[in-house]
Each structure stands twice: as C-alpha cells, then as structure tokens.
Amino acid sequence: MKNFTLLLVLLAVMISCSDEDNDGAKPTADFELTVTGESPNAELTINNLSSDATSYEWTFGAQTIIETSEEPEPENIIIDKAGKLYVTLRAKNSEGSDSKTDSIEIAGYSAIKTYTDITFGLNENSTYGRFYSFDTEQIYTANLINGENGSSIHIGFNSITTSMLRFVSPDNADDAGLAIPNATHTIVDNYQSSPVITVEEFDSMTNDSLLVDMTVTYDQDIFGSSTIPNMVFFELEDGRKGTIKAKELNSDNIVTDIKIQKY
Numbered sequence: 001m002k003n004f005t006l007l008l009v010l011l012a013v014m015i016s017c018s019d020e021d022n023d024g025a026k027p028t029a030d031f032e033l034t035v036t037g038e039s040p041n042a043e044l045t046i047n048n049l050s051s052d053a054t055s056y057e058w059t060f061g062a063q064t065i066i067e068t069s070e071e072p073e074p075e076n077i078i079i080d081k082a083g084k085l086y087v088t089l090r091a092k093n094s095e096g097s098d099s100k101t102d103s104i105e106i107a108g109y110s111a112i113k114t115y116t117d118i119t120f121g122l123n124e125n126s127t128y129g130r131f132y133s134f135d136t137e138q139i140y141t142a143n144l145i146n147g148e149n150g151s152s153i154h155i156g157f158n159s160i161t162t163s164m165l166r167f168v169s170p171d172n173a174d175d176a177g178l179a180i181p182n183a184t185h186t187i188v189d190n191y192q193s194s195p196v197i198t199v200e201e202f203d204s205m206t207n208d209s210l211l212v213d214m215t216v217t218y219d220q221d222i223f224g225s226s227t228i229p230n231m232v233f234f235e236l237e238d239g240r241k242g243t244i245k246a247k248e249l250n251s252d253n254i255v256t257d258i259k260i261q262k263y
Contacts, residue, residue, distance in 0.1 A: 027053035029091035029100040038108030039063070040080035040207050046087075048073045050098075053091035061085045063106075063263065080111035081263050109207040112242075115258040120157035122165075128253045131156045131173065131180070134236070134260060142178040150181040154236055155188070155244075162249060163224035166190045167232050184237040191221040195231040202231065202245050208261045211241045225249050236260075 030049040035042050044064065050056070058069040063081030066074065079085060088101040118139060121128030129139035135152040145153060156173040159165045167190060171183035197210050216235040223230045223246070232244040242260030249255075 024095060025052045026096040027051065027091040027093045027098050029053070029089045029098040031087075031089055031100065031102065033087060033102060033104045035079070035104055035106060039082040039106045040108065040111040042079040042106050042108060044077040044079055044085070044087075044104075046073050046077075048089075050089070050091040052093055052095075053098075054093040055091075057090040057092070059088040059090075061087070063110075079106050082106050082108045082110050109209040109212065111262040112205060112208050112211070112259050113262050115260075118256045118258055119253045120256065122159045122162070122250075122252050122254060126252055130158070131170070131178070132258075134240075145178065145180055147181040151184055153180055154184065155186055155234060156180075157254070159254075161224075163226070164222045165224060165246070165249075165254065166222045167234070167244065169218075186237065187216045187218045187235045189216050189219050189221075189233040191219070191223045191227065191230065192233070196233065197231060197243050199229050199231065199245060202243060202257075202259065205259055208241075211243070211259075211261055214241055216241060 028051045032047040032049060034045045036045065037043055048056070056070060056072055058074055060067055060077065063079055063085060065078045083106060084103050085106050086101060086103045088099060090097055090099045115137070118132060119128050120139070121130050124130070124142070129141045131140045131145060131153050132155050133140065133152045134154050140153065153170045156168045156170060158168050167188050169186040169188055170180045171185050173180045173183065196214055201210060214233065216233050228246055228249050230246045232246060234244065235241045240261040240263070242258060245257045246254055247257060
C-alpha cells in the first residue's frame with residue numbers, strides 16, 4: 001500500500017511538471033535574424049524567441065548551405081546569394097504548432113561555379129565531347145545526346161580549322177554536327193577585341209560582380225589560335241551568365257575554364 005501511494009504521488013508530480021512546461025498552451029513562433037558580412041560569404045545568426053515550444057522546424061531559402069534544421073538555434077549558416085533571404089520557423093508542442101516567416105536583405109554579390117580544364121574536341125568524330133551541360137557537369141559526344149538529356153545541354157563547340165573556332169547554342173548545334181532534341185537557347189558572344197572581362201579578371205573572379213550587369217549579344221563571329229587565350233561570353237535560357245576562357249589549343253582539342261553564375 002505504501003508503494004502504491006508513493007507511485008500516485010510521483011505520477012501527480014510528473015503531471016504537474018508537464019502542465020508547467022506549456023500550461024496547455026499552443027506554442028508561439030518568433031525569432032530575430034541578423035547577418036554578418038556580405039554574400040557569397042555572409043553568415044546568418046538566429047535568435048529564437050519562441051515560447052511554449054518543444055521542437056522546431058526551420059526552412060531556409062535556397063541560397064544557404066543548409067535547407068532545413070531542427071535545432072533550436074541553427075548555427076554556421078553561410079549565405080552565398082545576394083538579395084532577400086526568407087526564413088520560416090514552425091514551432092511545435094503537444095498542443096499544436098505555430099509558424100512565422102521573416103526575411104532579411106543580403107548585401108554583396110552571388111556565388112559562381114568554376115569548371116576547370118573542360119576539354120572540347122576539334123573534330124566532329126573526336127573522342128572528346130563537343131557539348132556541355134551545367135546540370136550534369138559533364139561533356140557529351142554526339143552519340144550520347146538524346147530526347148531525355150537534350151534539354152540539359154547548354155553549350156556546344158564547332159571548328160572548321162584552327163583559325164575558325166566558335167561555341168554555339170544547343171538550338172544551333174547543327175553547326176557542330178548535331179541536331180539536339182528539346183534544345184535550349186544560349187546567347188553566345190565568341191570574340192571581343194577588348195573583352196568586357198579580361199583573362200586576368202577571369203582568373204581572380206570569386207563572385208558574380210562582373211557578370212551580373214553584363215550584356216551578352218549573339219554574334220556569328222569566330223576566334224582562332226592567334227587570339228588564344230580568348231574570352232567567350234554566354235547567357236543561358238534561364239538567365240544565368242558566364243564566361244569561357246579558351247586557354248589551350250591542341251591538335252585535336254581545345255581546353256577551357258568556365259565560370260558561371262550559380263543562381
């Protein structure tokens with residue numbers, strides 16, 4: 001009997017403590033956001049001001065290194081895209097949940113992606129590919145392109161002689177020996193006597209500050225061995241801009257580095 005009475009007392013204490021935790025109240029989601037530095041290396045700090053919550057679900061904009069978190073106050077969140085960042089918190093307990101979305105403006109410029117030593121074949125039947133996809137980050141020979149992956153091809157390469165070289169849009173890839181199914185359109189500017197981005201500027205690029213305001217105009221120009229290293233500029237159908245540094249011409253291939261906006 002004494003043990004039974006003790007058990008009842010313990011249960012009463014546990015129930016009392018549980019009630020004190022949230023008093024039967026639904027949670028309130030609330031937080032503050034602050035940013036240190038500028039994109040693409042800005043860091044987000046979160047101050048969680050929620051009440052009566054026992055768990056948390058955070059959702060972040062695509063420009064952060066993490067998309068979700070269940071930590072009360074997630075840490076080490078790096079932002080690599082300039083502009084408005086949205087953050088949503090869903091606070092929960094046994095009585096229900098509450099959500100809040102807030103935003104903060106991120107200064108600076110956005111991240112770029114860099115591709116090194118991308119090698120295009122000079123000849124149509126070369127073992128080197130002549131078509132590149134930024135989605136798959138692969139180069140393709142003509143026989144590997146079909147109706148399923150055709151829309152992911154972003155740029156092609158064509159050459160007649162070593163003095164007649166040019167990059168082409170996928171929907172104009174018949175010039176490079178292939179009609180690409182479901183082809184997208186890329187604006188390509190193959191040659192500028194005074195490039196808007198020099199080789200030296202290209203090599204030192206760490207964000208899209210030189211790309212964001214760049215205007216790319218389609219041309220039917222070519223470049224040759226005498227102008228290498230040569231800067232080629234392009235804009236994809238989705239609006240992302242980039243530049244190709246054609247840096248090395250060999251007997252059967254041309255070697256390039258490419259930098260393109262991540263967003």
